Amino acid sequence: MMSMLTAFALILTMIYIPSTADAYNWSRTLKKGDKGNDVKELQIRVAGWAADSPSKTYVSVDGQFGAGTEAAVKRFQKAYGLKPTGIVGPETHAKLNALEDADGSTKxxxxxxxxxxxxxxxxxxxxxxxxxxxxxxxxxxxxxxxxxxxxxxxxxxxxxxxxxxxxxxxxxxxxxxxxxxxxxxxxxxxxxxxxxxxxxxxxxxxxxxxxxxxxxxxxxxxxxxxxxxxxxxxx
CATH class of the missing domain: 3.30.1380.10 (Muramoyl-pentapeptide Carboxypeptidase; domain 2)
Structure with missing residues (x-):
């Protein structure tokens, strides 16, 4: 027979919602040449890093990880104290999600x-x-x-x-x-x-x-x- 303590623990497991549930689920490392919806989300998040100096350029949100996206990622990484590789792995994912709020807005x-x-x-x-x-x-x-x-x-x-x-x-x-x-x-x-x-x-x-x-x-x-x-x- 299940003890009361075990039953209570089971209930908690069933209703527990992780505090990070609101964070974007980056399921892979992203790099130049990649395509997909996760690339689009990345482009939205680094769009403000389009240039180092005044320039009529922008990051296209097209789901294709090209040179413009890579350059914007490098600027983002450098600004937040990461190695500017242009490759979006766990550390960059974490920085991006740290700027995301639970309701879908930004920090x-x-x-x-x-x-x-x-x-x-x-x-x-x-x-x-x-x-x-x-x-x-x-x-x-x-x-x-x-x-x-x-x-x-x-x-x-x-x-x-x-x-x-x-x-x-x-x-x-x-x-x-x-x-x-x-x-x-x-x-x-x-x-x-x-x-x-x-x-x-x-x-x-x-x-x-x-x-x-x-x-x-x-x-x-x-x-x-x-x-x-x-x-x-x-x-």
Whole structure:
């Protein structure tokens, strides 16, 4: 007959959920030449490490581990104290997952920071809620890189996603990238707008607009999405 202690232990085993269940399951070491959904996830996470200096380049999220992805991985590894091999093994997996939050957001950014300010959260935009949320997630990862490059200085999001209604209310452009969740207006503690602008040029952002009077920088990834504004705009 099963003892009460054994029965209790069995129940705990059945209901226990590992604390790392939210972390991405990297099932293999990734390197140049690899393909797959795990490569896509990697590309999303290192997209902000697109360049060392101002450059109109970005990391393609296409699931193909090419030279651009490898270079971005090396920059990420170097920034986080790892040997910059460009090969994504357990140590790099751990660093990537350390920047991931349990709810799918990133370590230093929360979903509510990007909610439309009219209370609609991620609804009412030009793409569906699920698409907006995924687009916001990708923006978060680029901002994580920007924050790291700024010496871990706090990044404040003044405006993230905007519903069509809210965008119209605040006088946004009819095809504002905010309506897709691929844009954010930000401030970095201790940084001027011009300094943020130069930093943003290294993070794979294809849309950069300075608002000196208001003290913030607009960043977006317009060239990566088929949303009708697929040309570089650094202004």
């Amino acid at each position: 230093h950014f929360n979903w509510n920071e990007f909610y439309s300010k009219d209370g609609s959260k991620f609804t009412g935009g030009k793409v569906n809620e699920q698409a907006v949320k995924e687009n916001v997630r990708r923006t978060m990862w680029k901002l994580e890189a920007m924050r790291k490059k700024a010496g871990e200085r706090a990044v404040t999001v003044n405006s993230g996603f905007r519903s069509i209604k809210h965008n119209k209310k605040v006088g946004g452009a009819s095809n504002s990238q905010h309506q897709y969740g691929i844009a954010a207006d930000i401030k970095i503690k201790g940084y001027s707008v011009s300094k943020m602008f130069e930093l943003g040029k290294t993070c794979g952002f294809s849309g950069l607009l300075t608002y000196e009077a208001k003290g913030f920088l607009h960043v977006d990834s317009r060239i990566e999405y088929p949303y009708g504004a697929q040309s570089w705009l650094w202004k």
